Amino acid sequence: MPADPSPQAESRDAVDVLIVGAGPTGLTLAVDLARRGVRSLIVEAADRPFTGSRGLSLQPRTQEAFDDLGVMDALREAGSPLLPMQTWRNGCRAGEWRLVERDPQAPVSRYPVQWLMPQWRTQQILQDRLLALGGAVEYGTRLTALRQSDQQVHAEVTQTDGSRRTLTAAYLVGADGGRSTVREALGITMKTEGGPLHAAVVADVRLDGLDREHWHMWPDGPGGELLLCPLPGTDQFQLTAPVGDEDSDPCPQRIRELIATRTHLPPTAVTDVQWTSYYKPRTALAERFRDKRVFLAGDAAHVHPPGGGQGLNIGVHDAYNLGWKLGQVLHSNAPDTLLDSYDAERRPAAHDVLDLSAQLYRLGRKPEGSRERARHRNRLTLLSVHYRDSPLSTEAREQLTPTILQAGDRAPDLAYTPADADAAAHDTPRQLFELLTGPHFTLLAVDSTPPPVPPTVRTLQVTGGALAQALGMGLFLIRPDGHIGLATHNRAHLERYYTKVGLAAD
Ligand SMILES: Cc1cc2nc3c(=O)[nH]c(=O)nc-3n(C[C@H](O)[C@H](O)[C@H](O)COP(=O)(O)OP(=O)(O)OC[C@H]3O[C@@H](n4cnc5c(N)ncnc54)[C@H](O)[C@@H]3O)c2cc1C
CATH class of the missing domain: 3.50.50.60 (FAD/NAD(P)-binding domain)
Known part of the structure; x- marks a missing residue:
């Protein structure tokens, strides 16, 4: 454009x-x-x-x-x-492994x-x-x-x-x-912050001779490791390799040389070098x-x-x-x-x-x-990033157990069944994020009765279940970015909070 x-x-x-x-x-x-x-x-x-x-x-x-x-x-x-890693040594496959295993303790996410x-x-x-x-x-x-x-x-x-x-x-x-x-x-x-870090090149290349189901790595090449990751939706691979300062302007020929010296692939395996960049991280x-x-x-x-x-x-x-x-x-x-x-x-x-x-x-x-x-x-x-210390996070409940989510935390994407008996009977359990999606605020009333809210705020009343267990009892105002802004038992706190975020009636 x-x-x-x-x-x-x-x-x-x-x-x-x-x-x-x-x-x-x-x-x-x-x-x-x-x-x-x-x-x-x-x-x-x-x-x-x-x-x-x-x-x-x-x-x-x-x-x-x-x-x-x-x-x-x-x-x-x-x-x-994320693809499984494939280590190569002496031209042979030398082990498949995962760069990051899933953490069973991580917050639930879709x-x-x-x-x-x-x-x-x-x-x-x-x-x-x-x-x-x-x-x-x-x-x-x-x-x-x-x-x-x-x-x-x-x-x-x-x-x-x-x-x-x-x-x-x-x-x-x-x-x-x-x-x-x-x-x-x-x-x-x-x-x-911190000390110097080694420089590296990154390049997008087309090449023959590698499968696209693995992120390939040669850990012991002369001059350092070299990695080739298939780029989804393309026929290219992303190359990353630590290099010295002399490689600050990596031309396609240098990329071919790096592949030929650090992997078992010949320089002719590289059919195209689309994009190259040198970076000195800081x-x-x-x-x-x-x-x-x-x-x-x-x-x-x-x-x-x-x-x-x-x-x-x-x-x-x-x-x-x-x-x-x-x-x-x-x-x-x-x-x-x-x-x-x-x-x-x-x-x-x-x-x-x-x-x-x-x-x-x-x-x-x-x-x-x-x-x-x-x-x-x-x-x-990044699921556990929280804003508990922010001036915008108001946790007004007392004597919380350590596992209870608090103001400033990411609201959890857990299943809920609406408190209303009729809705619960006709509705299958839903995930909270279905309700949060969109630019609005949301008021959750957990094991409590929701007060009337400003017109742009959505309300959900929840009784029991996984969501109630994670949050504990109270009124929760969820910000549009999915963090809990206010957690309280007191409706008057809501009115004060509305002023802070532009939800109060004029
Ligand atoms: C090799 C490598 C691998 C990486 N891998 C990852 C990864 O796996 N995951 C990850 O999260 N991050 C990764 N990063 C970091 C990531 O690429 C950057 O953090 C990201 O690009 C930052 O996005 P940005 O929009 O803030 O800035 P940029 O992407 O740098 O965009 C800034 C834009 O501003 C424009 N601009 C600059 N000056 C002006 C001006 N005066 N007027 C108008 N326009 C201007 C520039 O042209 C540019 O388009 C990697 C970085 C590198 C180098």
């Missing part, structure tokens, strides 16, 4: 939310805003959509968010579950395993959804400068043909990647995620090494956290303080997996690391 100077494009020069960067973070945010009727525009410096496979794995919690945003069916059709998907395809599916919802992406449009007043943000953009214009928005979100111009314009520093966190009307999200706010497959996923969750809050402030008179909770919730969540990503990156994908990886498998799913 090239930059488009039509009158329609001019009408986009003033929007509610300007998103900088059409990576997975920016696209997820735009989809969430579009389904809320918030006018947004993505400006993207590149002339066309991203074409590399880079961020391959979608974690269970990300799949849940994508389900809610209406893209999971397409992602399931185009992707595959998407229990990592899902493999080339990043370009994830982005394409998100963009298709965005366009179907009436949203827009302007390619070939680079943000070069910004300034903000009390009411607005003004963004200078330069298009591929050299022309410039100023866009105006109520809020701006920098989802413009690790070298973020937005972050730099705000003067927000990144705090680098671990860094922005000192803050908000500056007045401007927010940082995704790699612009935190940079992860690819160990454990977290970077793309954490960015998607930033967007999922911010989207509903912007929607409530712009359309429902929620106070501006609601937006402060974005930094309060997402900075600790990103920080929590930075070390882990570096640790898993150092460990590599060798079978010897299986026990260590298994220790962290629950964290990697």
Whole structure:
């Protein structure tokens, strides 16, 4: 979608939310805003959509968010579950094993395993959804400068043909990647954590001689390991291999050499090299995620090494956290303080997996690391990320047993039977997420009577069963991103909470 100077494009020069960067973070945010009727525009410096496979794995919690945003069916059709690993030694198969075993202790999810998907395809599916919802992406449009007043943000953009214009928005979100111009314009520093990590190349290749049912690895090649993962929905493989600084510009010929020296395949097995990239991973966190009307999200706010497959996923969750809050402030008179909770919730969540990503990156994908990886498998799913310490989480019940879910936790996707006797008799048990899907809040009344609620809030009364057992008794206000905002026995707490999130009657 090239930059488009039509009158329609001019009408986009003033929007509610300007998103900088059409990576997975920016696209997820735009989809969430579009389904809320918030006018947004993505400006993207590149002339066309991203074409590399880079961020391959979608974690269970990300799949849940994508389900809610209406893209999971397409992602399931185009992707595959995490494949078994196949080790090769001396040209022979030397063992099949699992990179991540399922954790029986992990929270129940309808998407229990990592899902493999080339990043370009994830982005394409998100963009298709965005366009179907009436949203827009302007390619070939680079943000070069910004300034903000009390009411607005003004963004200078330069298009591929050299022309410039100023866009105006109520809020701006920098989802413009690790070298973020937005972050730099705000003067927000990144705090680098941990020591140096080895460089690597990633490439998308076509080759003969390997099955597509395994993620192939050669652990002992000269210069280090080499992995080839079949890319679902394509006839390509993603190559990853640690390399030295001399490989900072890997050409197709170098990719062929790497395959020939580190695997049993001859250089002629490689029929095509589609995309290559060299990266020097680092671990860094922005000192803050908000500056007045401007927010940082995704790699612009935190940079992860690819160990454990977290970077793309954490960015998607930033967007999922911010989207509903912007929607409530712009359309429902929620106070501006609601937006402060974005930094309060997402900075600790990103920080929590930075070390882990570096640790898993150092460990590599060798079978010897299986026990260590298994220790962290629950964290990697992101199903246990919680916001208990957020100013937006109010747990008003007392004397809770340790296993009871609390305000700030992800609401569980457990079966429920409606409390109403007639409905229960005619209804088969349902899963909670069927009711949560969509941009609304939900009030759960567990073993209690629900009070009247504002028109945009859905209500469910539950008596007994798995859901009631996990939550305990009380009234639970579930946020649009599936976290429990308030847990209480007291109806008056609900009224106060409605004011915080823009649900109170005017
Ligand atoms: C080898 C490798 C493997 C990985 N594997 C995984 C994995 O398995 N799982 C996982 O979760 N993550 C993985 N990642 C990380 C993942 O790719 C990133 O975290 C993800 O791309 C971040 O998404 P983003 O939208 O925040 O930023 P990006 O994808 O970097 O998108 C930012 C966009 O902003 C645009 N932009 C930049 N500056 C401007 C400007 N001034 N104006 C307008 N547009 C601008 C860029 O062109 C780009 O399109 C991997 C990364 C690498 C390198």
